Amino acid sequence: MSEATASVPRIASWSGFSQVKLGNREALARAVMLLLGVLLVATMLAGLAIGPISVPVLELVPHLARHIASPVEGAPDGVLLRDWIVVKDIRLPRVVLGALVGAALAVSGAVMQGLFRNPLADPGIVGVSAGAGLGAALFIVLGNTALASVMSLLGIYAVPLAAFVGGLITTLLLYRIGTRGGITSVATLLLAGIALGALTGAMTGLLVYVADDQELRDLQFWGLGSLAGANWEKVASAAPIILVMLFCVPFLSRGLNGLTLGEAAASHIGIRVQRLKNIAILLVAAATGASVAVSGGIGFVGIVVPHLLRLTIGPDHRYLLPASALLGACLLIAADTLSRTIVAPAEMPIGIITAFAGAPFFLWILLRKRGLTGL
C-alpha cells in the first residue's frame, strides 16, 4: 500500500531490506547451522590433536570409531600406545565433556532468556549455577561422611542430582521473586540473583570448614570452573541428563517464540504457558546442574552464544536453540584447549578464560541496551 510506505520515508533509502521475506532469515539460519556443524567437527579434532604431546589425530579417528564399535585391549596395530592412551582416555573424554557442557550452558542460557523475556538472563548471572554449586559441594564434601548413605545409593549420579536440585530450587525462587502477574522485572530478577548467589555462595563457603585438604582442593578448582579431570565416568554421569535436555528443548521452540509476545498473548495463541514454564525451568535446572557438577561454574557461555546468534540468524527459537548447542560446544572445546595450552604444562581453569572473554561482552550488551531494559 503506497500511503503506508510513504508515511515512513526513512526506510525508502534502504527499501531493498524492507522486502526481506520470512524465508530469507530461515535459509540463513540453516546455512549457519550447517557451518556450525562443520566447525564443531573441526574443533573436536583440534581439541584431540593439540596438547603437550602432538598426536596424528586423523590417523587415529578410524581406529577410535572401530574401538567404539567393538572395544579391544591395548593400542591398535601401528599406533603408539602413548598416543592411543592420550587420545582415548585423556583428550577424547575431555572434548566430549566440553561439547556436552558447552551445549548445555548455551542452550540453558537461550531457554532462560526466552522464558524471562530478557537477553541478560543466564543461569550463571542469576544465581542458578551458584545454587547448583551448593548442591554439588554438599556431596563433594559430605559425600563420605554425613551423606554417605545417599552417595552409595546414587553412585556417580549423586553429585549431578544434588546440583540439579540446588539449581531447581534457586530457579523456582527466582521466578517467584522476579515475576509478578506474568511480567518479569529485570531489575528485581538480577538483584534477586545477586542475593541468591551470595547466599548459596556463603553456604558453600561454610563447607570449607568441614572439608579436608583433598576436598578443599577439589572444591576450589571446581569453583573456578574446569574440565580438568574429565574422564569417561564424568561423561557418563552428565551425558544422559544433558542429552535428554538437548532432545526435549526443540519442542519448546514454538512456545518460547510465542512467549516473546508476553505471557497473556502467548496463551491467547494457544500456548499452555504454565506448563511451558514448568518444563523449561526443569530442563534448565537439570542441564545446569549436570554441567556444574562435572565442570564447576563456567560463566558467560549462556549469555554470549545466544546473543551472537540472535544478531546473525534472529531470535526464532527453532533455529536459535540448536545453533546455540552447536556454537556453545565449539566455544567451550576451543576455550578448554586454550586453557590447557596457554600456561602449559600447568593448566588454567577454563572459567577464567570464559570470564575474560564473556564479562566485557556482557558489559557491551548492557551498554547497548541501556535505556531499553528499564534498568
Add this chain to the structure above:
Amino acid sequence: MLHQKIDPSTNVDRNLCAENVSISIGKTPIVRDVSFEAASGELLAIIGPSGSGKTTLLRALTGELSYEGHAFLSGRELGGMSAEDQAVLRGVLPQISQISFPLTVSEVVALGLLDRRAGRLQRETRISEALAKVGLAGFEGRTYQDLSGGEQQRTQLARVLCQVWDPVPADGQPRWLFLDEPVSSLDIKHQYQIMHLAADYAARGGGVVAVMHDLNLTAEFANKVLVMKCGKQLAYGSNESVMCSGTLTTAYDFQLDLVEVRSGRKLFLHPAPVKI
C-alpha cells in the same frame, strides 16, 4: 465482499454469552454481575470510564482471569476450555504489546498462524494479505521494535487476523475477534480503517467484541453496546437504545450532548469549554 446477513437468534451456540459474570483480582471484586449476549455477525462495543472493569471483563473472557457465573463461547463454558481450543475460536488484540526480542514484522504476524501444515508460500501469502489489510503492506522485513506505537498495534492486529482468518470457516463455527482498545494509538484515518475492518469481519459472519474509548466511533460502528460503570453493567442493548446523551452522561459523570452535523451524522460533544 460478501455481506451476508446472519440472524443471530437462530443459533444460540454461535454466540458469546455472559450470565451473571463476576470477577475478582485477589480479594478485590472488580466486575460484578454482568450479563450480555454477543451474537456472531455483530460488533459489540464495551464502553465506560477508565477503571470501570472493561479490560478486566475482556481478560476473563479470554481465559486470563477466572470468573464466577457463566460465560459461553459457541455453547462451551469458557472456563473449561483449553488455551488451544480457545485459540482456534478467537484471536485477542491486547492493549500494549511489547516484544522481548527483535523479531521482524513478518515473524510477529507468523505467530498467529496456528496451522502448522501450511506451506511456506501459503504462510507468506497470508502474512502479506494480513499486513495489507491493516495498511502495512511491504513492512514484512522491518524490525517490530523500530515501529511506531500505531504500527506496532496494527502489526499485532495482523497477527490476530491470521489466527482467525475466516470469520466462518468450513466447520461452520463463527470465529471471534476480541479487541482491547484497537484504535487507541492510531491516527484518525487508521482508526477508521481498523473499525471498517472489524465491522467487515462481523458483516461476514464473525463476532467482534471491542473495548472502546471513542464514543463517536462506537456510535458509528457498533451493533450492540455494553456500558460499564464501577464494575457494574450500567446499560446494555442495541446501539440506538444505549448511545444517547442521558446514558452516556451518567456513565462518564460528564455532560455529553448529541449533536447532529452535516450529512445527518451524530456526534457526542461536551457542550461547553471544559472547566475542571
